[in-house]
Amino acid sequence: MERLDELRKQIDVIDEQILKLLNKRAELAIEIGKIKKAQNKPLYVPSREKAIYERLKAINSGPFPDEYIKNVFREIISASLSLEEVQKIAYLGPEGTFTHLAGIKHFGLAAKLIPLSNISDVFEYVEKKRCTYGVIPIENSLEGVVNHTLDMFMDSNLKICGEVYLEVSHHLMNLSGNFDDIKKIYSHPHAIAQCRKWLSKNARRITVVEVESTAKAAEIAKKDASVAAIASEMAEIHYGLKIVEKSIEDFTNNFTRFLVIGYTESARTGNDKTSIMFSVAHRAGSLYEALRAFAKQNINMTKIESRPSKRKAWEYIFYVDIDGHIMDENVKIALDNFSKNVNILKILGSYPKGEK
């Protein structure tokens, strides 16, 4: 037998062993699912999933690359969880957006992802338990925060149970893959803003049209060869378009952060983040006084935003992210002191930090 055939035979044998083990693993997950259901515990446990990825990475002796362990096990766990119960995930659609991609990155391909047309609907679907979790964008490293998402937390009791980071790259695409066919370019205003330099250098005579999402732009481009879309690779695949020019964004290092919202609280993993919202009195130094509680406990603040309260003119709500979990001793002490210096305090959730 040729060496090549011999090696492939050995791979076939190993694949059979892997499949048998996957089925054994799936049976255990089903059993765990029954226990969790009986105890009324959440089926999806991000802290456990994170511990699995980290443990496997730490014991991996190679040559299987460390960076792909999570991808492989993400899908194994996603499929196992679907045997306990298929997870219904609402996300800001339409299909083919970066939020869709974030949902798949977080929950895997076995979850049922349901596209909704606005952020309020995603909150409502989860609040009314039509879906177990929701995925929404919260901020982009170049364009800043998504105000609508922040505002939704004012009146919602949902918790933040996870975060996902995606590197964003914009491509110009149309039906033919030919630049000369393009008469109009459609995209979301953020994507257009992020490709401004490229557009003014290469597409001066082409009309640029803003639409509500990059996926919507791809959907329009699918019907008309003279229309191109600036959209993600996901949209290219989903809408059957051809890339005319890859990565036309002006700056690299473009990341979007998404939040996973739901009713469950995520357990401590040792590498977590906590999000809070609060208001302070209109008094000199009140914000400074309040935030000192974190500095005193040596807690890093990773984000601060303010939004109008919408209840009274010139009254603001602050949103802050800090390193740590509410079950960490220093976070507990800091929040206790912090709460004495603020008016309203709402803990939006502690959750495992997303990988950048």
Ligand SMILES: O=C(O)C(=O)C[C@]1(C(=O)O)C=C[C@@H](O)C=C1
């Ligand atoms: O450990 C559990 O709670 C399981 O349900 C098993 C399992 C897994 O496949 O490893 C599946 C889903 C959970 O989110 C975490 C882990």
